[in-house]
Amino acid sequence: MGSKTPENEGRNGGTDEPPSSPANATGGEPRGAHLSRDGDGSLGDDGGDDDGDADNGACAAPLSLTGQPGSETTSKKKNKKRKKSKKKASSLTQSSPPRIPLSELFPPGQYPVGEIQSYAPVENTARTTAEEIRYQGRTHLEDDSLLNDYRKAAEVHRQVRRWTQEFARPGKTLTEIAEGIDDGVRALLGNDGLEPGAGLVSGLGFPTGLALNHCVAHYTPNPGQKEIILQSSDVMKVDFGVHINGWIVDSAFTMSFDPCHDNLLAAVKDATNTGIKNSGIDVRISDVSAAIQETMESYEVEINGKTFPVKPVRNLSGHNIKQYQIHGGKSIPFVKTKDQTKMEEGEIFACETFGSTGRGMTIDGPGVYGYGKDLDAPKRITSHLASARSLYQKINENFGTLVFCRRYLERLGVERYLAGMNNLVSQGVVEMYQPLMDIEGSYSAQFEHTFLLRESGKEVISRGADY
Numbered sequence: 001m002g003s004k005t006p007e008n009e010g011r012n013g014g015t016d017e018p019p020s021s022p023a024n025a026t027g028g029e030p031r032g033a034h035l036s037r038d039g040d041g042s043l044g045d046d047g048g049d050d051d052g053d054a055d056n057g058a059c060a061a062p063l064s065l066t067g068q069p070g071s072e073t074t075s076k077k078k079n080k081k082r083k084k085s086k087k088k089a090s091s092l093t094q095s096s097p098p099r100i101p102l103s104e105l106f107p108p109g110q111y112p113v114g115e116i117q118s119y120a121p122v123e124n125t126a127r128t129t130a131e132e133i134r135y136q137g138r139t140h141l142e143d144d145s146l147l148n149d150y151r152k153a154a155e156v157h158r159q160v161r162r163w164t165q166e167f168a169r170p171g172k173t174l175t176e177i178a179e180g181i182d183d184g185v186r187a188l189l190g191n192d193g194l195e196p197g198a199g200l201v202s203g204l205g206f207p208t209g210l211a212l213n214h215c216v217a218h219y220t221p222n223p224g225q226k227e228i229i230l231q232s233s234d235v236m237k238v239d240f241g242v243h244i245n246g247w248i249v250d251s252a253f254t255m256s257f258d259p260c261h262d263n264l265l266a267a268v269k270d271a272t273n274t275g276i277k278n279s280g281i282d283v284r285i286s287d288v289s290a291a292i293q294e295t296m297e298s299y300e301v302e303i304n305g306k307t308f309p310v311k312p313v314r315n316l317s318g319h320n321i322k323q324y325q326i327h328g329g330k331s332i333p334f335v336k337t338k339d340q341t342k343m344e345e346g347e348i349f350a351c352e353t354f355g356s357t358g359r360g361m362t363i364d365g366p367g368v369y370g371y372g373k374d375l376d377a378p379k380r381i382t383s384h385l386a387s388a389r390s391l392y393q394k395i396n397e398n399f400g401t402l403v404f405c406r407r408y409l410e411r412l413g414v415e416r417y418l419a420g421m422n423n424l425v426s427q428g429v430v431e432m433y434q435p436l437m438d439i440e441g442s443y444s445a446q447f448e449h450t451f452l453l454r455e456s457g458k459e460v461i462s463r464g465a466d467y
Helices: 033-037 073-090 131-140 144-167 174-189 259-278 285-296 386-398 406-411 418-427
Strands: 115-117 202-204 209-212 215-217 235-244 247-256 300-303 306-309 317-320 331-333 348-356 370-373 430-433 444-453 458-460
Touching: 144 174, 144 235, 144 247, 174 202, 174 209, 174 235, 174 406, 215 235, 215 348, 215 444, 235 259, 235 444, 247 259, 247 348, 259 285, 259 300, 259 348, 259 444, 285 331, 285 348, 370 386, 386 418, 418 430
Parallel strands: none
Antiparallel strands: 115 458, 202 235, 209 215, 209 235, 235 247, 247 444, 300 306, 317 331, 317 348, 348 444, 370 430, 444 458
């Protein structure tokens, strides 16, 4: 939710000196004058004026030299101006659907801080003495500009997902929901992403994912696919990212409309929060994974009279994030491993967990979720297809190494790109991503947060009142 910068609407405290104006021409003192004399700053004179005008509209109006009541114009103007300020402050709320850019909701340009958690003590470990690595890590997330951009992206995510939780209901198509999320992110960032290079400044971190039921992850409605209508029996994972200058907030949640799925969602949410709680500088990732697994496997869910254990999906994992790179090279599995890799200061992680009532393993499903340019791909390519060369230029201009989908290409006006895209994939410069499926008839859930490992503590930057 948007917060307001408190405005100081009070008056400066009055002086302890009595007012210098003479007594009322009609005799005695004006109403409220004894309060001013006794030092009540709210009713007293500001000092320095000899005309004795009352500072509060409730006080009696002063008399002119002719004995007639003085003008109340000044008092009315002050009151009118004060009311106008209150009205302006109260109007700073987000619309539904969200379309007001955050730059208007937060005029000072400062965005809410995420949840700060202190690091848990780590037994039998010692901090590394590689000072140069630590120095780089400390400076990485202590830059005020980077932090503020990250917090802005997180606030965009919170506001858009709040609208999504209200809008996404049975009977809506997945295209309606996905495009609503996409349009909300772009509107709040104040960047439609249509000009060359604009998408690299800010925008969607990856294609908005709306995976249903046994589709565990990596589904987005693309042109040419059969339209899907959300049903009351569905369990829908909503996974979208917001980036500013390539720094991505990756956060996800699950929606269901049948109470029989509540325990599945509770298990996965609890597992994600457990993973975040156990994460920290110098913590072995395998220890985080073990805590996630123990938490998730302590739940079971009853669906249609049959009880299912909640299984962590073994071949998916959380991950660290780098600039313009959603998967930075480190992974947080949902089951314990023997990997001794540690988390380090200055790193950014997306702690996500997937739980399933099926096998707890995924395979590639039909269709295409999206594409991503390889990190080591050259700036230019050679190809016998002109469409491949022009498409590659379009990818570099608008997405770089960010993952994108066909829906985003067509929004930019790109046509007849499939042959060129297949050529880029065959050359290995672009990778294709498919939907990830568990066994049919099973249900799966996902919850995810992005957190920063800062020197003072970990900031769960995407944390909101909803999860």
